[in-house]
Amino acid sequence: xxEILESLFGSKARARILRFFLLNAGEEYQPAEVAKKNMLKKxxxxxxxNNFKKIKFVVERIKKGKKFYTVNTxxxxxxxxxxxxxxxxxxxxCKSLGxxxxxxxxxxxxVSGVFLNYSRSKADMILVANNVSRSKLKNLMNSLExxxxxxxxxxxxxxxxxxxxxNMTDRFLLEFxxxxxxxxxxxxxxxxxxxxxxxxx
Numbered sequence: 001x002x003e004i005l006e007s008l009f010g011s012k013a014r015a016r017i018l019r020f021f022l023l024n025a026g027e028e029y030q031p032a033e034v035a036k037k038n039m040l041k042k043x044x045x046x047x048x049x050n051n052f053k054k055i056k057f058v059v060e061r062i063k064k065g066k067k068f069y070t071v072n073t074x075x076x077x078x079x080x081x082x083x084x085x086x087x088x089x090x091x092x093x094c095k096s097l098g099x100x101x102x103x104x105x106x107x108x109x110x111v112s113g114v115f116l117n118y119s120r121s122k123a124d125m126i127l128v129a130n131n132v133s134r135s136k137l138k139n140l141m142n143s144l145e146x147x148x149x150x151x152x153x154x155x156x157x158x159x160x161x162x163x164x165x166x167n168m169t170d171r172f173l174l175e176f177x178x179x180x181x182x183x184x185x186x187x188x189x190x191x192x193x194x195x196x197x198x199x200x201x
Contacts, residue, residue: 112176127157
């Protein structure tokens with residue numbers, strides 16, 4: 001879907017910035033911050049924001065001599081555009097998820113929340129990994145957030161913590177696994193049977 005959006009809106013930069021403002025309604029950002037969060041060049045970001053300003057998709061506010069921008073929720077096609085963007089944020093289209101396996105010895109990676117348009121989930125992702133590279137994890141999250149256009153709420157734990165939480169029947173973990181989610185990686189013995197049992201309760 002991200003490729004479809006890029007084709008519809010003319011470029012990756014335009015699609016990312018449009019999605020970013022729509023998914024962060026009510027927040028105000030400077031162009032440099034928009035560029036950083038979406039992993040785009042400052043010059044093309046400013047150009048796209050200026051184009052959006054001309055059609056009144058974004059509103060400019062000046063604070064202490066600095067320009068900030070926010071989405072105009074009164075824009076004629078705001079509801080339709082937001083619905084289109086929300087539908088595009090689904091797990092299969094997130095290319096950056098392929099980098100999950102590179103952050104360490106990954107035993108489990110499951111997604112819900114923003115990836116599946118499931119707003120009731122208390123987390124977007126649960127990662128169980130040992131010997132995690134913090135730099136690779138940070139790069140992964142930056143890439144995912146740039147692709148999706150929204151901050152990702154994730155939980156990271158090692159194998160021992162997962163075992164402890166399961167033994168203690170941790171409510172948060174069991175609720176997450178009981179709800180809608182997709183598995184990217186699952187190398188935890190017996191977990192599939194547990195998930196099946198949870199869903200059949």
